[in-house]
Amino acid sequence: MDKTILKGKLLSWKTVDDALRSYLGIGHHLVGVEILKNGTSDVDALHPSRPIRFCQGVKRAADEGQILLLTKGDLSCPNAHITLGFRDPRYVEIKPRIKPAETEAVLVGPLGKFSKDPDIVLVVLRPKQMMDLTVVIETERRTPIHGLFKGDMGVCGEATAEPYMSGEPNLSFMCNGARMFAGFRDDELVFGASPGVFVQAATTIERIAKVGGALCGCRTSDLPAEIVEGFEKMNLSKGTDYFFGRLGEHRVRVYLNKDFQGRYTFLTVHLPVKAPSKKRAEEIAEEIGCLLRKPYSARRRGCWIDLSMTVRADEVGVDLQSGENVEATIKDVVENMARHLHRVK
Amino acid sequence: MRNRYKDHIIVHPIMTGGIVSRDVQEKLFEEGWMKAGYAVCFDCIEGRSSFITKPPVRSFLGDVADFFGGDVSEHTFGCRAAQFAVFNSISEYVKREGSRDYTNVVLTDPLCHYTTATAAEMTGLRLVEAPHSGYPEYKVRAESFAERIEEVKRETGKLPGLVALTHAEPYYGNVNPVEEAGKISKEYDVPYMVNAAYTAGIMPVNMRRFQADFLTVSAHKSMASMGPLGFLVTNYEWAKSAFKNSTMVTDWSGRAFGKKLPNIFGCSVGGAPLISAMCSFPTVVQRVERWGDELDRTRWFIDEMEKLGDVMLIGERPHRHHLLHFEMPLFWEISQHHKRRGFYLAEEMIKRGIVGLHRGMSKHIKLSLYGLTWEEVKRVRDAFREIASKYASEFNLDFKIP
Numbered sequence: 001m002d003k004t005i006l007k008g009k010l011l012s013w014k015t016v017d018d019a020l021r022s023y024l025g026i027g028h029h030l031v032g033v034e035i036l037k038n039g040t041s042d043v044d045a046l047h048p049s050r051p052i053r054f055c056q057g058v059k060r061a062a063d064e065g066q067i068l069l070l071t072k073g074d075l076s077c078p079n080a081h082i083t084l085g086f087r088d089p090r091y092v093e094i095k096p097r098i099k100p101a102e103t104e105a106v107l108v109g110p111l112g113k114f115s116k117d118p119d120i121v122l123v124v125l126r127p128k129q130m131m132d133l134t135v136v137i138e139t140e141r142r143t144p145i146h147g148l149f150k151g152d153m154g155v156c157g158e159a160t161a162e163p164y165m166s167g168e169p170n171l172s173f174m175c176n177g178a179r180m181f182a183g184f185r186d187d188e189l190v191f192g193a194s195p196g197v198f199v200q201a202a203t204t205i206e207r208i209a210k211v212g213g214a215l216c217g218c219r220t221s222d223l224p225a226e227i228v229e230g231f232e233k234m235n236l237s238k239g240t241d242y243f244f245g246r247l248g249e250h251r252v253r254v255y256l257n258k259d260f261q262g263r264y265t266f267l268t269v270h271l272p273v274k275a276p277s278k279k280r281a282e283e284i285a286e287e288i289g290c291l292l293r294k295p296y297s298a299r300r301r302g303c304w305i306d307l308s309m310t311v312r313a314d315e316v317g318v319d320l321q322s323g324e325n326v327e328a329t330i331k332d333v334v335e336n337m338a339r340h341l342h343r344v345k
Numbered sequence: 346m347r348n349r350y351k352d353h354i355i356v357h358p359i360m361t362g363g364i365v366s367r368d369v370q371e372k373l374f375e376e377g378w379m380k381a382g383y384a385v386c387f388d389c390i391e392g393r394s395s396f397i398t399k400p401p402v403r404s405f406l407g408d409v410a411d412f413f414g415g416d417v418s419e420h421t422f423g424c425r426a427a428q429f430a431v432f433n434s435i436s437e438y439v440k441r442e443g444s445r446d447y448t449n450v451v452l453t454d455p456l457c458h459y460t461t462a463t464a465a466e467m468t469g470l471r472l473v474e475a476p477h478s479g480y481p482e483y484k485v486r487a488e489s490f491a492e493r494i495e496e497v498k499r500e501t502g503k504l505p506g507l508v509a510l511t512h513a514e515p516y517y518g519n520v521n522p523v524e525e526a527g528k529i530s531k532e533y534d535v536p537y538m539v540n541a542a543y544t545a546g547i548m549p550v551n552m553r554r555f556q557a558d559f560l561t562v563s564a565h566k567s568m569a570s571m572g573p574l575g576f577l578v579t580n581y582e583w584a585k586s587a588f589k590n591s592t593m594v595t596d597w598s599g600r601a602f603g604k605k606l607p608n609i610f611g612c613s614v615g616g617a618p619l620i621s622a623m624c625s626f627p628t629v630v631q632r633v634e635r636w637g638d639e640l641d642r643t644r645w646f647i648d649e650m651e652k653l654g655d656v657m658l659i660g661e662r663p664h665r666h667h668l669l670h671f672e673m674p675l676f677w678e679i680s681q682h683h684k685r686r687g688f689y690l691a692e693e694m695i696k697r698g699i700v701g702l703h704r705g706m707s708k709h710i711k712l713s714l715y716g717l718t719w720e721e722v723k724r725v726r727d728a729f730r731e732i733a734s735k736y737a738s739e740f741n742l743d744f745k746i747p
Contacts, residue, residue, distance in 0.1 A: 218459050220516070239672055240516070240659075240709060242480045251655060251674065255480035260492070270480065272657060302662045303651065306481065 011202060016195075017112035019202040023136070024129045028062040029110035030198065032118030033160055035085065035098060036105040043107055045069040051076035054084060055155035055174070055182040057108040058190075062124055067109030077177060083157035096148070096162040111198075120160050122192045124184065130171065130191060136201045136208075137169070147171045154178050159192035169193035223256065223264075230323035234330070250334050256320060257310065264313075264320055269333040271307040273341060281305050287344045296337065307337045350700040354721050357701030358515070358668040358713035362547050362567035369569070369624040373617060383615040392604045394615040395419050405623050406576075412630060413541075413560050414551035415578035419588055419606065420613050420622075424542040424563035425460035427577035429467060430608035431507070431538050431559045434587045436468040438536075439506040448503040452493050452535075454485050454521055456514035461540060470506065473497060481659050483517050487525030494533050507536050512550065513543040516711075517660030518668030520544070527556030536583070542566050542575075543668060546629045547715065548636040558583045568629050570622035574614050639715055642722050643667055646714055649726045653733050654744050659709075667715035675733060675744050677708040682740040690732065697728040 017030050036043065045067045048057070052068075053076055060066040068074075072086040082089050084106055085098030111121055125133065134145055149158045149172045158172030171191045178184050221241030228238050231254065236243035242255040250271060257266035275281035278300070285300040288307065292298055296309045318325045355361060378384045388399040395406055402420075410418040421427040432451065439447045451465050455474040465472045473496075475489040490508060497505050508530045513520050523539050530537035538559035541550050545560065546568035552560040559579050565572025579587050591602040591611070605611035613619075647658050647669065655675040658664065676690055683689040690710070691702040702710055714722050734746045 237677070237708070244672065244674055253480060257479050258476065260476060268479065272481070274651065274657075301481070302658075303648070304657065 011199060013114045014112035016198050016202040019205045020198060023205045024132055028124060029065060029112060031058050031061045031122040032109055032111040032114040033120040033122060034107040034118045035103050036107060037102045040069060040105045043069055045107055047074050053077040053177060053181050054080040055178040058122055058155055059182040061108050061110050065110045067113055070106045070108060079153045080156040083153050083161045096157050096165060098161050098164055118195055120164050120192050121195050121198045122159055122190055124188050124190050126187050130189060136204050137197060139204045140200050145169050149173055151175055155190055159190040163192045163194060167194060169197055227320055230326060234327050247331060247334050250338055252334055254330060266310050267313045267318055268308055268310040269330055271334060271337045273305045275303050275305060278303055284344055288340055291340050309333050353698050353700040355701050356699055356712040356714060356725060358711050359566055360701060361713040361715035363565040363570060364716055365569055365571055365621055369621055372624055373621060378617055378620045384617060385615050385619055393612045409576055410578050413545055413578045414553035415560060416581045417584040418576050418578040419609055420619055421575040421577055421609050422613060423573040424561050424575035426609060427561035427575045428460055428464040428540060430577050430587050432464040432468040432470055433608050435507045435536060436470055438586060446504055447506045448501040450497050450505040451507045451509050452490060452505045453509045454511050454514060456483060456516045457511045458515050461509055482661050484519060484661055485521050487522040487529060490526050491529045504533055504535050507538055509538040512539050512541040513666040515543060517670045518666035519661045520665040523555045531556050549633055552578060564622045568622055569625035571618040574618035574622055639667060643714055646722055646726060650729060652747050667713045668711060670709060670711050672709055673707060678742055679736040679740060680707040693732045694728055699725055699728055
């Protein structure tokens with residue numbers, strides 16, 4: 001079994017097919033396409049009983065799970081002869097097409113039944129599903145998907161030959177032939193890409209499914225990723241909805257308070273200090289409370305003294321989104337608290 | 346199909362209040378209650394499990410309502426189904442008789458259980474949260490409910506359809522100000538639900554004292570019962586809509602199901618969970634009186650855990666619930682060196698016969714010691730101590746473990 005793309009990823013083409021169908025909510029299969037240039041003797045698939053269009057073959061693979069081996073004689077659409085590389089055009093150049101024209105046959109079938117890597121994977125989608133798939137692909141790819149389409153030779157050319165030749169994914173709004181003869185609906189489009197794109201998408205979907213970020217698997221805060229990354233660079237690790245870690249010898253917590261409307265507006269720096277007893281904690285809190293000026297405060301909580309400072313982030317020149325001045329402000333605050341604490345201890 | 350943990354001490358907060366005593370377990374088998382899924386239905390005459398008198402389901406539901414200070418109760422497929430029934434009633438209410446004064450908003454606390462959110466989602470209601478105080482106590486003030494009600498009034502010109510407050514919230518184990526919020530709800534004349542999944546059957550709960558219209562209860566979380574089983578307790582006023590009988594007549598066959606209650610999916614649990622709750626009920630009534638002893642053990646354990654150094658309870662102090670949430674930089678730092686990463690902690694505990702810590706978590710843990718003896722509580726404490734000592738020394742970490 002040749003699985004070069006899947007190697008080391010613990011996936012099969014069936015799991016890729018299942019992952020994407022389940023995530024996108026697709027009733028039909030993803031379709032694998034293999035361009036065969038070196039004979040078909042080792043291919044275990046049937047030819048259609050009569051000539052069909054390539055897009056019809058894709059439709060049958062997607063809807064009925066048929067695996068079809070299509071030679072030039074099996075294809076009734078002359079455009080597909082050119083786009084899929086069975087022959088060169090005679091008079092004018094036609095794009096997109098598979099060049100050089102050395103194709104002997106094309107294998108089309110549901111992706112989940114492929115044992116070898118297909119050359120191209122096609123998926124028929126509605127616009128919302130395309131949007132969802134794009135988001136998943138872009139998580140890793142980080143380059144916008146460009147669409148090259150002209151409403152002609154849609155499934156065979158735009159969705160299959162174009163990504164085959166360029167290596168880039170492409171989407172097509174199909175062509176009249178695909179709508180009329182293959183029976184694709186008016187609200188469907190087809191997306192074609194190399195199989196690696198779909199493996200990555202399946203892996204991302206699996207990762208998304210595992211992300212919970214909380215004790216019970218539910219998200220406990222909506223802290224933006226950039227803010228979390230910024231704090232992690234300061235060696236402050238994210239807890240449920242706050243950050244903790246060591247700054248020098250001090251164990252620090254930072255909490256970003258929301259205002260009543262739910263905006264991250266305030267910054268609270270905590271320095272929890274454990275006292276040997278509740279009584280001693282009370283004494284320290286009182287002593288240090290006399291030394292501290294607002295916005296600093298000291299408060300007993302059980303055996304703990306919470307030294308804290310809460311300020312409007314913008315008032316102290318802190319930009320929580322960009323991270324500007326966050327680290328310097330926290331360090332200043334912690335040093336100030338530690339100085340006062342040292343005086344009392 | 347072996348249960349690897351059948352002899353372990355359970356510390357999972359969603360389990361400890363639901364542990365079924367050995368006596369009751371034996372009774373369930375001896376009496377053949379485990380023989381059929383619908384074991385209570387042999388003598389069902391009226392077509393709804395809550396009407397059954399042999400075994401005495403009907404009177405049991407009356408007892409449950411009494412015990413929690415309500416007029417009427419129905420058993421449900423868990424507390425979530427009870428919440429759904431309330432939310433669905435409110436959703437209907439704001440569309441019909443309450444449409445002039447109320448809007449489709451449920452005002453809730455910011456640490457409510459996810460099932461409160463899903464109940465709203467299922468019934469077309471919008472959740473609005475009153476804020477909490479943030480780290481490290483995450484407390485909710487009752488006054489913030491009044492502030493939010495005013496805000497909803499300003500925005501919509503109407504009152505929220507429901508105030509739904511979690512009695513003890515499931516993240517930090519804080520006990521919310523249910524009585525004060527009840528007073529506010531009454532002042533504004535907004536229907537009021539208390540979700541007592543983590544408290545009813547554990548500590549004294551009386552919905553009349555809370556001035557609540559609805560109380561939702563989890564038997565498998567807090568009433569020493571098998572699951573899924575919950576209760577919706579309400580007053581006569583709201584029972585009319587929450588427990589409204591089916592009015593459906595099918596169009597061709599002309600069938601009707603007049604004794605079924607659509608809000609609880611017609612007829613609720615009719616097997617072992619219900620019987621187990623009935624068998625455990627006398628013990629539950631008694632154990633609530635000993636809640637103070639449970640709190641003593643819980644608070645002792647908090648102090649002991651915090652002696653470990655960089656371990657701190659999050660949530661209110663003094664703590665008033667058995668669900669404990671610790672932040673554990675110490676144990677997290679160990680995980681950074683351990684080949685099993687965060688999984689080491691739950692695994693080490695299991696090796697010591699203690700199960701229930703969330704696998705993979707070491708930065709924060711939630712646990713409960715509810716129902717454990719002093720010896721068992723000490724065993725849990727010792728387990729944490731041993732693990733901390735072992736790895737602090739193995740990885741040469743800068744922590745002084747007592």
